[in-house]
Structure formats: structure tokens, C-alpha cells
Amino acid sequence: MIVEALIICFMLVLYGIKVWYRRPPNSPPGPRGLPIFGNAFFLGKDPQKTFRDWGKKYGKVLSVRLGSTDWISVNDYATFHQAFVKQLTTFSGIPICPMFMELSDRNNGIAFADHAPSWQTHRRHVVATLRRFELGKRSMETKIFNEASQLNEFLRSTNGKAVDIGDLLHKMTTNIICHGIFGKKYEYEDPTLCSLVEMITKMVSAEFGESMQTALLFPWLRFIPPVSSGCDKILRTRKRMIDLIDEVVVEHEKSYDEEDMRDFIDCYLKEMKAGKELFTRKQLLYEVSDLFAGGTDTTSNTLKWSLHAFLHYPQSQSKLRKEIFDVLGPSGNVNMSHEPNMPYTQAFIYEILRFHPLLGLIYRSTTEDTELEGYSIPKGTPVIFNLWAVLMDPDYWHEPDKFKPERFIDDKGNFFKPSCAVPFNIGGRQCPGERLARMELFIYLVTMVQRFEILPDPDAAELPSTDWIIGGGIFFSPPSFKVAFKEI
Numbered sequence: 001m002i003v004e005a006l007i008i009c010f011m012l013v014l015y016g017i018k019v020w021y022r023r024p025p026n027s028p029p030g031p032r033g034l035p036i037f038g039n040a041f042f043l044g045k046d047p048q049k050t051f052r053d054w055g056k057k058y059g060k061v062l063s064v065r066l067g068s069t070d071w072i073s074v075n076d077y078a079t080f081h082q083a084f085v086k087q088l089t090t091f092s093g094i095p096i097c098p099m100f101m102e103l104s105d106r107n108n109g110i111a112f113a114d115h116a117p118s119w120q121t122h123r124r125h126v127v128a129t130l131r132r133f134e135l136g137k138r139s140m141e142t143k144i145f146n147e148a149s150q151l152n153e154f155l156r157s158t159n160g161k162a163v164d165i166g167d168l169l170h171k172m173t174t175n176i177i178c179h180g181i182f183g184k185k186y187e188y189e190d191p192t193l194c195s196l197v198e199m200i201t202k203m204v205s206a207e208f209g210e211s212m213q214t215a216l217l218f219p220w221l222r223f224i225p226p227v228s229s230g231c232d233k234i235l236r237t238r239k240r241m242i243d244l245i246d247e248v249v250v251e252h253e254k255s256y257d258e259e260d261m262r263d264f265i266d267c268y269l270k271e272m273k274a275g276k277e278l279f280t281r282k283q284l285l286y287e288v289s290d291l292f293a294g295g296t297d298t299t300s301n302t303l304k305w306s307l308h309a310f311l312h313y314p315q316s317q318s319k320l321r322k323e324i325f326d327v328l329g330p331s332g333n334v335n336m337s338h339e340p341n342m343p344y345t346q347a348f349i350y351e352i353l354r355f356h357p358l359l360g361l362i363y364r365s366t367t368e369d370t371e372l373e374g375y376s377i378p379k380g381t382p383v384i385f386n387l388w389a390v391l392m393d394p395d396y397w398h399e400p401d402k403f404k405p406e407r408f409i410d411d412k413g414n415f416f417k418p419s420c421a422v423p424f425n426i427g428g429r430q431c432p433g434e435r436l437a438r439m440e441l442f443i444y445l446v447t448m449v450q451r452f453e454i455l456p457d458p459d460a461a462e463l464p465s466t467d468w469i470i471g472g473g474i475f476f477s478p479p480s481f482k483v484a485f486k487e488i
Helices: 002-021 047-058 077-086 098-103 117-135 140-157 166-182 191-203 206-217 219-223 227-255 264-273 281-295 297-312 314-328 336-341 343-355 387-391 434-451
Strands: 061-066 069-074 361-365 370-372 375-377 382-386 452-456 469-471 475-477 483-487
Touching: 047 061, 047 069, 047 361, 047 382, 047 387, 069 077, 077 370, 077 382, 077 387, 098 206, 098 219, 098 227, 117 140, 117 166, 117 264, 117 281, 117 434, 140 166, 140 434, 140 483, 166 191, 166 264, 166 281, 166 297, 166 434, 191 227, 191 281, 206 219, 206 227, 206 469, 219 227, 227 264, 227 281, 264 281, 281 297, 297 314, 297 343, 297 434, 297 452, 297 475, 297 483, 314 336, 314 343, 314 434, 314 452, 336 343, 336 434, 343 434, 361 387, 382 387, 434 452
Parallel strands: 069 382
Antiparallel strands: 061 069, 361 382, 370 375, 452 483, 469 475
């Protein structure tokens, strides 16, 4: 009996292994990994590099088993463009994940909501409303310049002493979002602003990111400690942010004037008052929360990476300052009309966004049965688009591992943006705040470099590390470091 039982167990194990390694018809090639866990243990600390290496081995489109699910991975620009532009709606879904459903309270907001007509409606409204306040009579350009001036006053007060301005940059970029969404700015020590910054920082932290990533790859672990406790912390932070936003919405409802649209919330309330069914209070709260989470940490991190680059590549800072002085002089005020006349400044910003992208991996799913590069991709298949690999692809970028703003300057000395420069993503889920982010980066950097020489901390034994911290499961953040600002 024992021998027979062992034989049966052995046969079942063999059958299980056969089933595990079986592929659907016309499926892309790729590593299968270990039973139950797939390739999760082989991703390493830099999964975007691992996916890139697998892509070199298996091809442009590969199938990677993570947990018990087959994910599709795309690591090159041509296929990236094919999926996100030519098959825009097909690759605009969100992976099925209990954590995503909880973060969106069942498909509210725009970041974690799945692709549907309601999502498309809200995204169009977000893009149109943001553009209205970027370019309209309540221009964000002036507000950004005022924030930059306030930052420079603080930097002047340091008297050249090395400081870490990471928290200040978070408050500054969060205040810009407050301008556009809440219709007001806050003093940097205001409890509301400090609470917003603290909650956003937690939501995209590496600690929270580990729980999010694990729950995405192994949905059943969402309800088992320690992953469950980490996910619960994320949800509690999200709820605190929703409650804070709700208080601001209540204030707006009391002072609402249809003839005076002050900000994003007013524009949304107008749609609600018009009786549009898709525009609900819950959707408003989650939408605003998503805009804060997506529009503050990303911009402040890019500014920190810019300071980081000034320390490692001082020649870039010198070229930037020379161009600024040629166009504005040492004291002229910058605005966006100067941008076309400052090709190196534009090139520097885009090289920062390429060399230190806002995020490394983009998670999507297919909304219908489709094909990609000749392979069959069923509806609901989770897809990982490796944005980092696209921006570091030697087939498109000469010496991609080197920081070279000049790659965005053509033979005539003009700024040139190749089609493969897609730091803000492309297609249906392209960052809706791209224009605002580029406006902030341009004005902040110009006003800072115009007035200060950015120098390393004289007390530091070496320059800050070039290693990044992956927060929120996807965002690349620089390590904390100090910088000295010597007034010019």
C-alpha cells in the first residue's frame, strides 16, 4: 500500500509539473520558473533590468509566469508603440487585483480604475480641466514662478550651508496641485499641506511598495500577514487622504458659484449639479486623490534627480547657466515663452527624465482577445511594459548608460525630441499632467540655476549614490542627500 501510494504521489507530481509548464496555444516564449511561485524569486532588486534581460533572450514579447499567472512582458519601443498607440484601447485595462479594487473602492478614480466608457469620460474631463487651469486666466505659470521665488528665498537664507531640500520640494510641488485642485495654496508649515505630503510620501514609499507588489503578483497573500498589514496601512492612508479631500469639497459646496470656476473641484461640482450620472461625489474624491499621488512625488523626484545630476555632471550645470544668462541675463524673470529659445535646458530636462525615469514598469491588462507580434494574447491577460528598458535601449539611444543632454540637440542646435522619448508614457493612459509637470520643471530649474551654483556637501566623503529606491512598487526615487547653494 505504501509503495502504491508513493507511486500515485509521484505520478501526481509529474502531472502537476507537466500542467505547470504547459503553455496556451500560440503563446509567447519565456521563463516558467518554479511551481506555485513562478519567477517571482528571480526578479531581483531591479525587476526592470531582469525583464530587459529576459527580453534579449526570448524576444520582443515574452510570457513570464509570476505566481500562478502568465504575464506578458514588452521591453522595446516598437512593440510598446504598437500596443499603446495602434492598439490603444486593447492594452488600457488594469490587472485584476483585489488591492486595486480596494484602492479604487470598486473602480473609482482614474489610476486604479479599469478601462471602461466611464473611465474614458472621466479621463477626458481631467485632461480638459487641467489644461483649462494651466493656460486660462488663472494661469498656473505665475503660481509656479511664485513658488519658485519662495524656494529661492529659502535657499538664500541657507548662506551656502549644505541642506537636504527634499521635503521642501515635496511641499512646493504639492502646493501647485493644491492651486489647481483646491484653488488655494498653503504656507509650508500648514497642517493640511504637511498632512498631504506625509500621506503621499507614504503611499509611494518603498515599504508600502513591497506590500503592493506582493499583493499584485500573489493576490491570495493580500489577506495573510505580513502582506495584509502592509496593504491595510496603504488603505488607511488612502482613506485619510479621501477624508481630507472631502473636507475641502464641503467648503467648495458652501461657496460654489457657477459663474466663477475657481479650480478642478468647482468644475467637477458643475458636472454633478448638471445631473450627469457618471459624476459622483465618490468618483470626485478618488479622482482628486489620484491626481495628488501622481502629480507631486514624481515632479519633486525629478527635481531631486536634477540636483543630483548637477553634482555628478557640473559641466551640464555650467552649460545650463550660460544659456539662461544668454536668454534672461542674471536677473530676468522666466516664463514659458522662453522655452523655445532654451534648447539645452529642454534637453537637460528630457535627459533627466530618460536617465532617471518617473517609473520603471507599467502594469496593464488586455480588454479583449488580441495579437501582438503574431502571438495570441487572451482578454484579461496582465501585461508589464518596461518603460525603463525603452528609455535605455541601445537600438534607439547611443550610449544609453551615459548622461548626455546633447542627444536631444540636433545639428542646427535646436531641441529635438525623438519619438522613443516617452517618459510620461503614451496612449490612453498617458500622464494627464505632463504639460504641468514640464512647466514646473522648466521654471523651477531655470530660476534656481540662474541664482545659485549648486555644489556638493563639503562634509560628505563622496558624491551621493547613483542607486535609486523603488517606491510604491514602480517609482524611482533618489537617496537622501545634501546640496549647497552658493548665491551668484
